């Protein structure tokens with residue numbers, strides 16, 4: 268049956284079937300080829316989208332802006348603090364106002380409940396640009412990147428190291444389960460994903476031929492992996508007071524040369540970015556000084572190595588977001 272997701276929201280990968288995810292990845296490949304060939308694709312001229320950000324962003328914002336412009340659309344950006352939303356106007360009212368003016372709404376914010384509420388009232392497609400629970404547009408970029416590197420997704424051994432119950436841990440577990448990868452969360456048990464989500468992911472993996480494993484053991488968790496993935500240890504919206512405890516918990520789970528040596532020779536390193544792999548950022552320098560940790564979730568050596576595909580992932584954010592916009596609006 269042909270896939271048609273016109274008019275749908277894109278709030279979390281749980282809402283999408285493997286066939287629909289496959290369709291979006293193939294569409295993204297087509298858009299990437301067109302972009303590389305310089306072939307114009309202004310298929311959505313006359314339409315307008317709005318980008319609502321309650322947290323900061325480089326990749327997601329720029330991907331939506333460039334994708335929107337490439338598709339011929341008008342794009343409005345509202346930065347954290349520059350709209351009435353939340354302070355003077357409810358999510359429901361904001362959604363109904365923006366839905367009267369725009370053809371689609373991107374939202375980055377705090378709880379998943381907020382983006383779901385926005386979608387309930389908007390009357391136009393709403394795209395989740397990251398919440399505390401999920402980061403679905405990042406998943407499409409990551410799946411596309413892995414498929415480009417390995418030629419397949421099914422059966423890949425994927426290990427996520429770090430805070431496995433943050434937006435990235437949750438989303439990668441579901442994305443891998445949907446597409447038939449063997450997902451391992453390698454993390455301290457305090458930072459394992461919620462048991463209900465793990466059960467859901469295991470049920471999905473049972474249908475796709477994938478699997479879901481949680482382990483605290485770094486050696487076992489990274490052995491013969493095809494992909495080693497990590498994310499920052501403290502996410503946007505978390506208080507600074509959690510740094511000390513998080514460093515204590517996650518230091519043993521840093522991606523370093525020993526971890527990569529334990530994975531397959533062909534293994535790649537992935538990260539959604541931004542990353543604290545050196546002290547050339549304000550926060551990186553502060554943490555290094557305060558806690559004596561100059562490299563956090565990944566060493567600079569691994570980040571800068573030929574096995575690191577982090578900038579391919581970043582580029583693929585734009586091609587995959589373009590596919591989501593096009594498929595839900597056209």
Ligand code: CP
Nearest residue numbers: 324325326327539540
């Ligand atoms: N990966 C990601 O979402 O990056 P930004 O926070 O820069 O959008």
Ligand code: NVA
Nearest residue numbers: 433435502503539540
């Ligand atoms: N877990 C990170 C992801 C950033 C893309 C955060 O929420 O800050």
